[in-house]
Amino acid sequence: MRQLNAIAVVGASLAGLRAVQALRREGFDGTITLIGAERHLPYNRPPLSKSMLKGDDEVTLPGAEELGDQWLKGRHAIRLNASERRLTLDDGSEVHYDGLVIATGASPRRLPEHPEGVHTLRTVEDSRALRAELAAGPSSVVVIGGGFIGGEVASTARSLGLPVILVDASPYPMKNVLGTEAARWLARHHEDNGVELVSETRVTGFEGTGRVTGVRLSNGRTLPADLVIAGMGVVPNTEWLEGSGLMVSDGVVCDNRLFAMGTADVVAAGDVARWPHSLYGGALIRVEHWSNANDQGGIAALNLLAGPENAKPFADLPSFATHVHGARIQTAGLPHLADTSRVVAGSPEEDRFAVAFAKDGVLVGAVAVNAPKELIRVKRAIVAGDRLDALA
Known part of the structure; x- marks a missing residue:
């Protein structure tokens, strides 16, 4: 020291x-x-x-x-x-x-306009303010962004019995993070749990004087909204x-x-x-x-x-987990770097599966839905530098 x-x-x-x-x-x-x-x-x-x-x-x-x-x-x-x-x-x-x-x-990223009724979520105060609005029973909840925060808030709002519209710029929520297979499953999972998905469009602004009454989209549509949660990263x-x-x-x-x-x-x-x-x-x-x-x-x-001479490199494998409508979604590594992927356990139709991701044949990431043991198996293979074709 x-x-x-x-x-x-x-x-x-x-x-x-x-x-x-x-x-x-x-x-x-x-x-x-x-x-x-x-x-x-x-x-x-x-x-x-x-x-x-x-x-x-x-x-x-x-x-x-x-x-x-x-x-x-x-x-x-x-x-x-x-x-x-x-x-x-x-x-x-x-x-x-x-x-x-x-x-x-x-x-949190914020849109230029931010009228009353539009929330971001990063602090305890943010969460308490949003909780009070959810408890008031809004008739139209719009969530902007289908990432971690957006997906979790949509899930929580639905569990409270509230109507939710989820707006996302991608074809499927979290496509860049989860890959096409798991993101397609997630879209279906949201819809099966009562979330209305509005995909491949962006929010351009809000309607309402003082308090938000609507959300304007780049496709020309305006969604009615008396509560908006912006989860845009x-x-x-x-x-x-x-x-x-x-x-x-x-x-x-x-x-x-x-x-x-x-x-x-x-x-x-x-x-x-x-x-x-x-x-x-x-x-x-x-x-x-x-x-x-x-x-x-x-x-x-x-x-x-x-000190720099005696310090150790930090090379932990990135990982995260989230729960959406009761399903556990986990990732490891950096799936977005991949040029190929394969379901290596279960199937999306069963709501339990794991996907392995590789670049030039070498494993770079994994995604698991309700399959934590399979994620551990693929994580070990990523750290070992194994190839995708070596996975059983």
């Missing part, structure tokens, strides 16, 4: 919490300053689109109570001077550091790093040990980090899922303590 006296962690969500825990667990006895934009204890975000919308407010992350006094709640880092190792906060105060962990996460929170000297391009660009490029005292973790993955020929990737933030926060912090 190299000698560091003061470490700043910017971002008090999952990756930031794991970084602080790892530092203390490793025996770091210097000053840790945790800077968090929210005033809550660090909490789990996946329940925000599921159980919390039904009234379950227990989302605090285990271990959050361990945070010490050097936690600056409700504070934003607005500027970084990497050469002087100095952070400027939104109240004008400054924090000096020997080592820095950037874990500022991401924010996220963008990494890097605007505060402008002029910092760090390389920023769709996230903080890091080396394979999670050090910000060209630095020995700054690491990044979670949704904001973009790094070269050894399983994919060093391709730069950025992963927005819980498991990545959970694992990466601790590894980044330990690498910061070790």
